[in-house]
Amino acid sequence: xxxxxxxxxxxxxxxxxxxxxxxxxxxxxxxxxxxxxxxxxxxxxxxxxxxxxxxxxxxxxxxxxxxxxxxxxxxxxxxxxxxxxxxxxxxxxxxxxxxxxxxxxxxxxxxxxxxxxxxxxxxxxxxxxxxxxxxxxxxxxxxxxxxxxxxxxxxxxxx
Numbered sequence: 586x587x588x589x590x591x592x593x594x595x596x597x598x599x600x601x602x603x604x605x606x607x608x609x610x611x612x613x614x615x616x617x618x619x620x621x622x623x624x625x626x627x628x629x630x631x632x633x634x635x636x637x638x639x640x641x642x643x644x645x646x647x648x649x650x651x652x653x654x655x656x657x658x659x660x661x662x663x664x665x666x667x668x669x670x671x672x673x674x675x676x677x678x679x680x681x682x683x684x685x686x687x688x689x690x691x692x693x694x695x696x697x698x699x700x701x702x703x704x705x706x707x708x709x710x711x712x713x714x715x716x717x718x719x720x721x722x723x724x725x726x727x728x729x730x731x732x733x734x735x736x737x738x739x740x741x742x743x744x
Contacts, residue, residue, distance in 0.1 A: 586598065586599065586600050586601070587599045591683075591698075595698070597698065597700055599700065643659060643660075643661050643682075643701050643703060644659065644703065645657050645658070645659050645703065645705065645706060645709075646658050646659070647706075647730050654729070655729070655730040655731070655732070656727055656728065656729055656730055657705070657706070657709050657726075657727060657728045657729075657730045658725070658726070658727045659680075659703075659725070659726040659727070660723045660724065660725055660726075661682060661701060661723065661724045661726070662722060662723055662724075663682075663684055663699065663718070663722060663723070663724045664721075664722025664723075665686060665697065665722075666684040666686055666699065667686075668718050670684050670685055670686055671683075671684045671718070671724060672684070673714075673716045673724075673726065675705070675711050675714060678704060678705050678709075678711070679702055679703070679704050679705070680702065680703050680704075680705050680714075680726065681700070681701075681702045682699070682700070682701045682702070682724065682726075683698075683699065683700050684698070684699040684700075685697070685698050685699075686698075705728075706730075707733045708730050708731045708732055708733045709728050709730055710728050710729040710730065710731065711728065713728050713729050714726065714727070714728035715727060715728070
């Protein structure tokens with residue numbers, strides 16, 4: 586779990602989410618047409634749980650591009666945000682994606698936030714990192730990747 590305060594003084598608490606496992610006991614009887622869903626029968630249908638959990642797979646992949654060159658690639662669903670609302674930064678080898686959307690009309694005011702961070706693997710060329718928004722609402726992040734050089738062993742000799 587992590588928590589921090591945003592520049593506009595909002596407390597953000599990040600909690601890892603694991604899909605719950607449904608434990609069935611012999612004494613339980615569940616009708617086929619009334620099967621349990623992930624959050625029970627009273628789950629809010631507006632809440633996009635599958636999309637929310639899908640973004641939990643925000644992990645770097647190392648792919649071969651061509652001629653033995655490798656590239657780090659990552660994707661994050663940000664379909665509810667415009668490019669100017671998304672900020673991608675790197676601090677101390679940690680990739681940070683933040684987005685904020687504000688909606689106001691006569692009857693309501695709505696704000697949504699997205700924050701994701703991950704430590705980049707050694708060998709990532711941070712100075713060449715780039716990000717762009719594709720047509721499917723996915724933020725794509727990529728950077729050249731060089732395999733870290735393995736340490737050299739040194740023989741110990743007697744004096």
